[in-house]
Amino acid sequence: MKLRTMNQLSLGLACASLGVAAITAGPAMGAEPVLELHSVGLYDWPGNEKDEAFMDAFKLLRERMGDLVAELDMEPMQGEMMRLGWDLLTARSSLYIASSDQGLDASFVLAPGNGSTEAMHQQLSGLAMMGGFEFADQGNGISEAMGPMGPMTLGFDEQRLWLAMGESKPASLEIQRYALPKGVAPIMSGRVDINGLIEMFAPGMGAELEAQAGMMPGNPMGMFVGENAVIVEFAAGVDTKQMHVVSRLVGARQAMQLDGDQTNMFTQADFAHVPVDAVRVSAFQTNISATLEGLEQAMMMSGDPTLEEINEELGFDIVNDMLANFGERAIYYQSDTTGGGGLTSAVALVDLRDPDAMGRAHRKLVDRLNELAVDEASGYVRVESRDIGAVEVFSMNFPGLPIPFEPCWAINGGKLVLAVTPTSMEAALIQMSPRASTSIVQNEGFRSAIVSKMPKEGAAMVSYTDTPRMVAKGYGMTNMLTSAIANAARSPEHPDRVRGALLPGYSMFTKDVQFSGGISKWEGDDLVSHYFGDRSMLVQLSAGLGTLSDVQGIIAxxxxxxxxxxxxxxxxxxxxxxxxxxxxxxxxxxxxxxxxxxxxxxxxxxxxxxxxxxxxxxxxxxxxxxxxxxxxxxxxxxxxxxxxxxxxxxxxxxxxxxxxxxxxxxxxxxxxxxxxxxxxxxxxxxxxxxxxxxxxxxxxxxxx
Structure with a gap:
């Protein structure tokens, strides 16, 4: 019984490993694929001096699996299966799935960085036999079996191992470039047709999702189902300094226009209200109107009286008088000027359709909230207002309680301004006034990373991060994580498997760090996005952890x-x-x-x-x-x-x-x-x- 259970687990592991590893790529072989993914794998990942020691230690985890067999008193075959799973998951790989007259054409191809393809072929054949699939040897490394969805082929040569279903031949391991810039070496690419996948594997679900999308405008899933479904193409690669990721939403213009007006682009002038020392900026389309329309329709269909009860309680129509006045664009930023660059410096600027109507409805809302606060919160919550310059600013405070936030908002210059603290709000309003002489457009990092790449007609979305600043803040936590990997790769039997530090010293690690950002633009009916950042994975990890570092100041x-x-x-x-x-x-x-x-x-x-x-x-x-x-x-x-x-x-x-x-x-x-x-x-x-x-x-x- 123990051996049978072990074999079932091993078969599941190997099959899952093969499937998951294959979720990384190969070009089409006839029909247009509904899923096509490619990856260079762990062992062919382009080197980088800042990541080199860490990547070497990470690869040693395969050897650590061998130690676990003795430490945990496992069966030798279980250790072999763990290493097989590792080899499949880290291999250079491709996946191709397309529909055919017979139902399904699919191909998983892997070029492992460890072990022989012949040995892997034998292991997988044995595991398949335990699972009830007996592959008959056809010679020249080819075995065949009849699977639940048609004929299956398991084959190998000196470099590759593959599993093909239907009439498919082994997919190519070549990675597609799509829209990667010149000089960028591709490391991953893919094409995903979600509607095609649903139609192939769950056609009933596709019709249901399309119906839901039609009844609820603003549902993001609506873009990916139905006759005008968007297809996603993407690729990632590196040059000497940066990592690049490009994506194309094929046919997105029609899908997005069905869900709202997405033609109001961002230009340099839109960033005049962002301080010059901003460390994070994100400009994006909100599509609030479609979301609200979907909310109203959903409540009407369900017969839920909640919205009517809310309107009666407030004394106005919260959807049409207030929420519907939100525009289709917003800009979010964190800056030194508004509070040191951390989370408490966050400010959001949301376009308004009718600021005056919003102001009237908002006044009624504030009055009612304060009435409720007296009844329900016994004075521990209150919305108050005060003037900063000529602008009335509202803030929510908590008298008697040391809550580390005091959210503020105001209507100014046709925008709803949101801030986490009064200090942030005051600085944000000054930036929006004639007193501001500079903006993020004068920031050299923003100019080189964003302004130089913005199309003349404007961008649909923009993101920017002062990565050098964030990397410095996240260095300590990154050091801790690399130490965790080093200790995980060691074992009591081989304590010296990893020697020395995996992370370069602070001055080297933070030297020549590249700014991160992204720009989305329209090319015909397609929405094309280009994201870029430092080539080092550890640098990008450190920048992400740096964003979390100010949470420590909120803890106390x-x-x-x-x-x-x-x-x-x-x-x-x-x-x-x-x-x-x-x-x-x-x-x-x-x-x-x-x-x-x-x-x-x-x-x-x-x-x-x-x-x-x-x-x-x-x-x-x-x-x-x-x-x-x-x-x-x-x-x-x-x-x-x-x-x-x-x-x-x-x-x-x-x-x-x-x-x-x-x-x-x-x-x-x-x-x-x-x-x-x-x-x-x-x-x-x-x-x-x-x-x-x-x-x-x-x-x-x-x-x-």
């Missing part, structure tokens, strides 16, 4: 808030429960007083106690919050026993609001004038006692 205040908020909440809860007990005791004592003054007769209603001045009206409002069903907060049994029995188990009154709002414990007042907090289990016992018969109805608890 966030931790303090995390500690204080529960403490404040508990203190508030205790104060409210104490007040509730006091009020309930006053009500019960008032009942006793009334009874003693009226021949042990109860009042007709609880309001009689208020009218006679025995209790005040505010005693009837629970500090635990109003009853959600609109009923009374406190309820009383208006019986003779309530005012004269003095029985310590006879229920007279209860904090009904706490009960119906879901509290696990509630205060209950008894005929002997004592008040006690009881849990729901104990309350049920009391209500089920004969002397409390009818109490559930009298206290209006019967529906809960």
């Amino acid at each position: 205040p966030a931790f303090a808030a995390g500690v204080m908020m529960p403490a404040l909440g508990q203190a508030r809860y205790r104060a409210n429960t104490l007040k509730s007990a006091t009020q309930l005791r006053t009500i019960v004592q008032g009942m006793v007083i009334y009874g003693s003054n009226n021949n042990d007769q109860p009042p007709a209603t609880i309001d009689v106690l208020v009218e006679q001045g025995i209790i005040s009206s505010d005693m009837l409002v629970s500090p635990m919050g109003s009853a959600y069903d609109g009923g009374p907060d406190y309820t009383v049994r208006l019986t003779e026993d309530a005012v004269s029995s003095f029985n310590w188990e006879y229920i007279v009154a209860i904090d009904r609001a706490a009960y119906v709002n879901g509290n696990w414990e509630v205060y209950v007042g008894f005929a002997d004038a004592h008040v006690e907090m009881v849990d729901l289990e104990r309350l049920e016992e009391l209500l089920n006692m004969p002397l409390n018969k009818g109490a559930r109805e009298e206290l209006q608890l019967d529906d809960f």
Whole structure:
């Protein structure tokens, strides 16, 4: 049984490895492919002096797998399967899938960097036999079998190993260049027809997705299904200094125009509102109008009244009066000017269609939010406004709580301006004013990386990162990760398998780092994007980690808030429960007083106690919050026993609001004038006692 289970696992691993490894590339062999992917693999990946030691150590993980066999007392065959999986996953590879009259033509081709192709062929043939597929040897390295989707061929020569289905021949390992710039060596490429894949493997799903896309404009999946489905082509490569990735969305213009106006391009002038020292910039199309249209349609079809209820509560149409006024473009940036370049310096500028209409609706929204904040948040949340220059700025603050953010927003120059802190907002508004004499367009890094590559008619999307700055911030975390790989490649038996540091010293690592960016533009009906960055993978990793480094500065205040908020909440809860007990005791004592003054007769209603001045009206409002069903907060049994029995188990009154709002414990007042907090289990016992018969109805608890 153990051997059988092991063989099943090994077969699954090998087949998965072959399939996953093949998800990296080969050109067509007849029909237009629905999926075509190519990769140079791990061992042919272009070298780079900053990555060299790390890549060498990473390759040693294959040897580490051999050590695990003895360390974990594994079967020798399991160790062979792990190494086979590694060889397949790291091989130079190609994948080709196309439809045919017979159903499917497919080819997986691999050129492993380790081991012989003949040995791999034998291992895969044996594993296939265990899985019920017996390949018959046809000579010259070719074996054939009948699979569930037609004939299958497993073959090898000195350099390659392949699996072909249908009438396919081995796909070429040549990588496609597509739109890579001159002088760039390709390392990966692909062509993906999502609609074709769905039609081939799940045609029913394709029709369903197309129907959903038609009913919900703005659904991104709508671009990739149906008659006008977009096809994705991409390629990646390196030159002496940079890594490049290009993509082409074939036929994207028609698909995108169906989902909104995507013709409003970004030019240099649009970046005048971005500070010269910005470290990250992203300009993109928002397509908010289509998303809102889809939201409305979805709610109408479902019959969900939520949107109508929200509009009624706010006093205006939140979709048409506010959200529909968002434009189709936005720019996001982080800069030194707005807060040191980290996450707390973030600013977003969103185009508005009708700033005046947005302003009117927004004012109503702010007023209503503050009303709700008083009712629901007890003053711990508030939206306030103040003027910065001639611009009214709104901010959300949290009085009494050390929340490390104070989100701000304003409407200025036809744009909605969003910022994380008031400091960021003030600097952003200055940048949008005549006082600003420079912008990111004067930044040499931005000029060389972006401005020099922007088409004259403008770009559909733009992204930019000051990678040299981010790399410096992420160097420490990158050092830790490379040490983790070094230790993973070592073993108790071979502790010296990796020697020395895998990451170059700081000065060398941060030298001549290339800026990162991307530009998307239209070429006919196709949207073409070109992304570029430093050639070193470790440099790009470090830049990404550098973005996260300022999170450390947020941890301390966030931790303090995390500690204080529960403490404040508990203190508030205790104060409210104490007040509730006091009020309930006053009500019960008032009942006793009334009874003693009226021949042990109860009042007709609880309001009689208020009218006679025995209790005040505010005693009837629970500090635990109003009853959600609109009923009374406190309820009383208006019986003779309530005012004269003095029985310590006879229920007279209860904090009904706490009960119906879901509290696990509630205060209950008894005929002997004592008040006690009881849990729901104990309350049920009391209500089920004969002397409390009818109490559930009298206290209006019967529906809960």
